[in-house]
Amino acid sequence: MISHKQITHYSIHATDGDIGGCKDILFDDQDFVARYLVADTNSWLPMSRKVVISPISVSKVNTDEQWLAINMSSQELKDSPSIDEHKPLSREYEETLFKYFGYGYYWIGPGAWGDFAHPTELADKEMEQTLAEDAAEPANHLRSCSEVxxxxxxxxxxxxxxxxxxxxxxxxxxxxxxxxxxxxxxxxxxxxxxxxxxxxxxxxxxxxxxxxxxxxxxxxxxxxxxxxxxxxxxxxxxxxxxxx
Missing domain, CATH: 3.90.50.10 (Photosynthetic Reaction Center, subunit H, domain 2)
Structure with a gap:
């Protein structure tokens, strides 16, 4: 297991090198699961642009050396939809992000990760858009660990x-x-x-x-x-x- 304070000292390794560190975790206060890691990318992205990483992308966590690996390149992350860290993430943003990476939607299905036990199983499981369109717009349940x-x-x-x-x-x-x-x-x-x-x-x-x-x-x-x-x-x- 890992604490929020610990992970804010972890570096993030993309498939083509180090891309900075993790500055926060956004968790779901209904399912009590980490939905996104907020990347601290000030060293290679403009300060005004913030990006998040879904646990779906995390391929390995090394607690001894304090790093985590993601299955995407730095360019893929750089080109991903950015966030306003002072505003809550909307479901519309989440749909845009998941479509960009080709992930299945975690909100379709009964569990914390939809029909799957682990987040990585949603990789390459892109769902039909109509499934999401039929669903009612939910309340926002994302909370920042740093805020709470x-x-x-x-x-x-x-x-x-x-x-x-x-x-x-x-x-x-x-x-x-x-x-x-x-x-x-x-x-x-x-x-x-x-x-x-x-x-x-x-x-x-x-x-x-x-x-x-x-x-x-x-x-x-x-x-x-x-x-x-x-x-x-x-x-x-x-x-x-x-x-x-």
Whole structure:
């Protein structure tokens, strides 16, 4: 697994060389899965132009050397539809992006990645355009990890701590855990791990994440050591405790 803070230090390798780093993750707050990596391409693209990379394109993640590889060239990424990072991504933009790369639409099908278990299975699975045209325009569920980082956490009783990190499975790119720092509420506080299912709503206007937990239930969640994310057995233990 990999945290949001970790991946912002990763470099991105295209098929023809290094193209910069990853500056953010956009996640779906309904399916709790990473939809896009925001590429930091200031070294070779104008600062006004921002591009995103779907996990469909990610062919390898090297956690030891801190890089990820994508199955496209730097020119393909450069020519891809750009975004305004200060505005939410629309479904219209997503359709344009997926058509450009020839990907199947993740929003057609029952799962987080449509009919498939992993995002890479949507590569070269371009769907008929009419399928998307028949679908109703959905609400935007994309959230920036960088934006939500620092949001206060509201329990059923009172505010307790703030969001400090996100932990993703870098195979299926599901959001497995959110990390809450209680230091601003309790001096010498802890970093607690909660599951996505514990989240009720993410409120942009109030900058709060509402959880379906009482203050006592939240404080009973497992404390997590962010230096042990490479230890699979440790993470399984944290996930098991978070379920309780």
């Amino acid at each position: 980082h620092g949001y206060d956490v509201a329990t059923l009783d009172e505010d307790v701590g703030h969001i400090t990190d996100f932990i993703f499975d870098h195979t299926g790119w599901s959001l497995r855990l959110l990390v809450i720092d209680t230091n601003n509420w309790l001096p010498g506080g802890k970093k607690l791990a909660v599951l996505p299912k514990d989240i009720d709503t993410i409120d942009w206007s109030s900058h709060k994440v509402h959880v379906n937990l009482t203050q006592e239930q939240l404080m009973d969640k497992p404390e997590i050591d962010m230096d042990k994310l490479a230890d699979a057995s440790y993470l399984e233990s944290i996930l098991s405790k978070a379920e309780q």
